[in-house]
Amino acid sequence: MTPAPRKPPVGDRQDKGQDVQAMFASIAPRYDLLNRVLSLGIDRLWRREAAAEALAHSPRTLLDMATGTADFAIELATRAPGLKLTASDFVPEMLDIGRQKAGARHLDIKFEEGDALHLPYPDASFDAVTCAFGFRNFADYAAGLSEMWRVLTPGGRAVILEFPPPAQGLFGSLFRFYFRQILPRIGALVSGNADAYTYLPESVLAFPDPERLAQLMRATGFRTRYKLLTFGIAAIHVGDKR
Ligand SMILES: C[S@@+](CC[C@H](N)C(=O)[O-])C[C@H]1O[C@@H](n2cnc3c(N)ncnc32)[C@H](O)[C@@H]1O
Incomplete structure (x- = not known):
């Protein structure tokens, strides 16, 4: 058996x-199933809303980076033939x-292998x-943002859908409990990789809060706004290259 x-x-x-x-290679076959189970299907609604933001100015060209098993790319392609x-x-x-x-x-959809921190595209390639x-998985957030900025055409739009750290308050506490105690157990059971599903909550808890991410985007040059979804479990960040 290959070690995890x-x-x-x-x-x-x-x-x-x-x-x-290595972690995503090992969980790839179960990734979609776990997404549906762990988010109770709500991830579909979040993707729909983020896709609407990305397509608002009718881009002709779009890059979906860190596309994974392409759920978000499929949402985009279905809406914008x-x-x-x-x-x-x-x-x-x-x-x-x-x-x-x-x-x-x-x-x-054109699928291409590439590192989001060193994108193999010329400047101003995508609307x-x-x-x-x-x-959240990028090794360097500022480097990820500056690659987004670089490959965008002037006037182009970046959309980031992410899990911010859970807010304070009752819902935040309940969600932390689910995240720390329940989600890793279900994830381990279904994926066979216990670490991947302790990494998920740990990486979310270590992620900048929405205001901080907005600041990082502004520091890159973006005009930015964000929207919290489902009591702040997810957030859509919109950055316009103006
Ligand atoms: C949680 S999955 C998200 C996949 C998909 N976008 C979705 O919405 O379901 C994270 C993906 O980011 C990819 N990823 C992380 N860091 C990356 C990087 N530096 N360059 C390219 N892909 C990266 C992983 O390989 C993985 O497929």
Whole structure:
């Protein structure tokens, strides 16, 4: 039996790229099922809302970075049939599943292997760039944002969908309990990788709060706003390159 990969460190400016790759390669076959179970299907609503923001100015070209198994790319391609959509990720096992899903739906999505921190595209290549639940895993948040900025055309839009750390208060406490005690157990059972589903809550707890992420986006140059979803479990950050 192959040993489970090492759990990646969490937070910003951490050397975690290879551990993140190995972790997603190991959970790829169960990733979609676990997403549905652990979010009780609500992730679909969050993706829909984030897609509406990304498509608001009718981009002609869009890059979905850290696309994984392509759920967000599929949402985008379904809503905007004429869109030239590139979906990129640095884990081929995740991309393979995404490619199959898009093929089964006859969606025209170009899948490409690539590191979000060193994107293989010239400056100003895309009218919109999206990243759903991938940003938290980046080894360097500022580097991720500056790559987004670089590949965007002037006037283009970046949309980040992420899990902010749970807020204070009753709902936050309940959610922390679910996150720390229940989610890792279900994740371990279904995926066979216990570390991956302790990494998930730990990486969320170590992630900057929405105001801090908005500041990082502003520091990159974006005009930015954000919206909290489902009592603040998820957040959509919109950054316009003005
Ligand atoms: C939680 S999954 C999200 C996948 C998908 N966007 C979704 O909404 O379901 C995170 C994805 O980010 C990818 N990822 C993390 N860091 C990356 C990086 N530096 N470059 C490219 N992909 C990265 C992982 O390989 C993984 O597929």
